[in-house]
Amino acid sequence: MPTIHEIVENQRLYYYSGETKPASFRREQLQKLKTAIKNHEREIIQALKQDLNKSEFEAYSTEIGILYKEINFAMKHLEKWMRPERVKTPLTHLGTKSYLYSEPYGVSLIIAPWNYPFSLQLSPLIGAIAAGNCAVLKPSELTPSVSGVIADIIQEIYEEKYVAVIQGGVEVSQELLQQAFDKIFFTGSVNVGKIVMEAASKHLIPVTLELGGKSPAIVDETADLQLAAKRIAWGKFTNSGQTCIAPDYLYVQQNVKKELLKKIAESITEMYGVEPLENEDMAQIVNENHFNRLKKYLNNGRTIIGGDSDRSLLQIEPTVLDDIDWKDPIMEEEIFGPILPVLSFEHIDEVVNNVRKHPKPLALYLFSESKRQQDHIIDSLSFGGGCINDTLIHVASPYLPFGGVGQSGTGSYHGKASFDAFSHKKSIVKQTNRFDIKFRYPSYKNGLKIMKKLLK
Template sequence: MSREQQAVARARKAFETGRSKCLDHRIRQLKNLQRLFIEKQSVISDAVKKDLNKSEVGTQLYETLGLEGEISLAIKKLKEWAAPRPVEKNLMTISDTVYIQPLIGAIAAGNAAVVKPSEVCVHTAKVMEDLLPVYIDKELYPVVTGGVSETQELLRQRFDHIFYTGNSMVGKLIMEAAAKHLTPVTLELGGKSPCYIDKDCDISIACRRVAWGKYTNCGQTCIAPDYILCEPSVQDRVIEEVKKSIKEFYTDNPKTCPDYGRIINQRHFKRIMNMLEDSAIAAGGDNDESDCYIAPTVLRDVKPEAKVMQEEIFGPLLPILPVNGLGEAIKFINKGEKPLALYVFSSDDKVIKRMTDETSSGGLLANDCLVHYSVSSLPFGGVGNSGMGCYHGKFSFDQLSHLRGCLIKQLKMEGVNSMRYPPHTLKKLGWARFFILNNVDVGWIGRMMLLAVLAVVAAVVLQNYLL
C-alpha cells in the first residue's frame, strides 16, 4: 500500500470512529489550529520568507490573519451552522417536521481531510507537514507532501469531496480524476481578472489601489488585477500614477525593499519573462534570474494577441489595453473566459451597474482590489473557467457538508393522504393543488393561525372520506 493510500485509509478509519462528528471535538481542533498560528508564527513567517521573500508583517497581514479570522468565526458560529435549518412548508406538510440537516461530515464541517500542500512552496509545505500533526488530529487530518506522482496517486483514491486551488489546466485533471468516482469538486482556478478604469474617476486613487492589488506578493495572487482596460486619453496618466505608487510602496529600488517579494522559482521566472517579448515596457522590467526578481512592471499599448494576454500572468506585469469606452471594455471581457475577479473603478453608479449586469465573473469589486476576499460573509469562488463552488465563512461549511432534506411524518391524518391515492379524480386534484401550492411560514402565522389551518385540514379529511 502506497503512502498516499495509507493516508486516505487512516483518515477514513478515523472518521468511522465518529469522533469528528462531535461539535466539541471540532471546536477543540479549531482552537488547536488557532494556537498553532500564535505559537509558531515566526516559523511560518520564516518559511514564507524563504519561498516568496515576504516579510513577517506581510505574512501575517496577507496570509495568516485571514485564516485566524476564519477560524474564530467558525468557532463562534459552528453550533449555529451545524443545527438543523427549518424550511418553509406547504399545507400538505404543515403537521410534519421538515428541515435541512447538514450531514456534518475540513474541520468545522466534521470531515476527515487529507491535506496536500503545493510542492512548489517547498518550505511552507515542510512547515505544514511538521506542525499540523502536532496541533491537530493526525489521523483525521494527515498531510501528504510530494510532487506530480504523489498527487496522481492521491487522486486515484476515492474521496467524498476534492477541494483544489491552482490553475485551470490542473483543475481539469482534478475533475477528470474525480469523475471516476462521481466525486464533487470545489475548484478555485484564477484566470485573467480585468480592471476597467473609467476616465472620469479619481485616477490617482484608482491607480494606487490597483498597484497595491497587482504587486502584492509580487503579483502571485489568484485575484490580482491581471490587466487594465482604459481609454487611450488616460493611458499616460494611469502609467504615471502607477509608477508613483510603485515608488511610494517599494522605494526607488524594489529589489532592496523588504516588502517586495520574489517569484516562487526559476521556472515561473522564465515563464513570466517570456511574456514580455512582444509588448512595450512603460515602467520597470528590471530582473535578476538568480534571485527570481522581477521589478514591478507596466506595459503600454498592449494588443489582445500579445503573449502577456494569452494566460494568467501570476507575476508583477501590468499590461494596459486601450479601449474606446465602457461598451468596448465589456465586449472585450465577455470574449474571454470568465474571470475569478472583475474590478471596475468609477464614480458613476451607472458605469458600475452596467459592468455588473453585462458581465460574468466569480466576484466583482468596485473601486478597490482584493479586499472582497477578506469578507467572510461573501462567497468566494469562480465561475466557468475560473472554477466552481464557493467558500469562506459559512459558505465553506456548506460547501463541505451535505444538506440532507428531512421530512418526519406521523402515522395519523390518513384522510388527507387519500387525495393522492387512486382512483384519481378531478376533485382530488383540486384539493391537491390547494394544499401543495400554498406555502406557509409557521413561525410567522403563529399558533392561532396554525389551529385554523388544521381545522381546514380536518374539513378536507371529511371531504375526502365522502368522495
C-alpha cells in the same frame, strides 16, 4: 509507514466512529489549530521568506492573520451553522415539518497551491473541521519550507486518522486523486483543475475548484485616479503578482490613460522604492521556470514602467506594458507575475464586448464614480467576485463567499461558505401520524380532481 490508501481508509473508519461530529470536538480542534499557528508564527514567517522572500508584513497580513480571523468567525457561528434549518412546507405536505441538515461529507482531500502556500492550505481546512470532516492535506512541493512547517504543525496537534499531511510531487498528487475521497478541494491553475475534475468524476466526488483567469481592472474617466493607481499597484504587485485575484490587465479610458499611468508609476516608487530590485522585502518568483515564462512577456508591447529583472534573485521589478493587443501572448493566459499590460477604450461597451469573448474571470475591479457605470458592469459581465474602487479586499471578508465561475472555478468558501463547501445539505420531511392524507393514494375516488387543484 502507512500507504496513502491506508491513511484514507483509517480516516474513513475514524469518521464513521462519529467522534468528529459534536460541536465541542470541532471547536476544540479549531482552537488547537489557532494556538499552534500562534506558537509557530516565527517558523511560518521564516519559511515564507525562504520559499518566496515574503516580508514579515506580507506574510502576516496575507497568510497568518487572515487565518485567525477565519477561525474566530467559525468558532463564533459554529452552533448556528450546525443547527437543522427549518424551511417552509407546501400545502400538499399538510401536517409535515421540513428541515435541512448539514452533514459532513466525510474524508476530504485539500490540495494547496504555492503562491499563498500556508493560508490556502489551512483556510479550507478550517471549513472541513467546522463541518465535521477528516482531511488529507497536500501542500505544494514548490514551497518545501512552508510544506515542512505545515506538516510539523498538523502532526503536533492532530492524529493522522483525523488530519494528515502528505508531501511530494506530481506522482503523489496522482496517487491521491486515485483514492475514493468524499470531497476534493483544489486551489491552483485551470489546467491542473481540469485534471482534478476528471479524476474526481471517476468516483463522482464533489469538488470545489478555486482556479484563476485574466481578471481585469477597469478605470473610467470619472474615477479618483490617485486612489485607483495606488490600489491597482497594490493589488497587482503584492506577492510579485503571484495572486489568483490580482488585476491581470488594466483597461483604462483613453482620455485619462496618461495621467493614470503617471500615478501608477508614482505609487510603485512609493511602495517599492526607486530601485525595486534592491528592496529586500519584494517577493521573488517561485522558481526559474516561472521566471523564464514571465521574462518572455517583457517582449510584448512597449515597457513604460520597470522592466528590469535579476535572475539570481528570481525577481522582476513591477512592470507596466503599453501598446498591448488582445492577440499578444501576454493576453492569452493568466500572467501570475509582476507585469501589468494596459489596454485603452473610448466607450465602456468596448470593454464589455472584449471581456465577454474570453473565459469568465475570477475577479473584476471597476474604478468609477458613476453609479450607472457600476451597475452596468456588474449586470453585464460574469465573474467570480470583485470590488468597486478597490482590489483584492473582497477575499478577506468572512461574510462574502469567495469563488469563481466557469473556467475560473466552481464552488466557493470563506465564512459560512467554507462550512457549506464541506457539508451535504440533507433534506428531511418529518410526517405526522395524527392523520393521513388519503387523496394521495390511487384508490381514493376523487384523488385526481383534488391533486389537479393543489398542483396547478
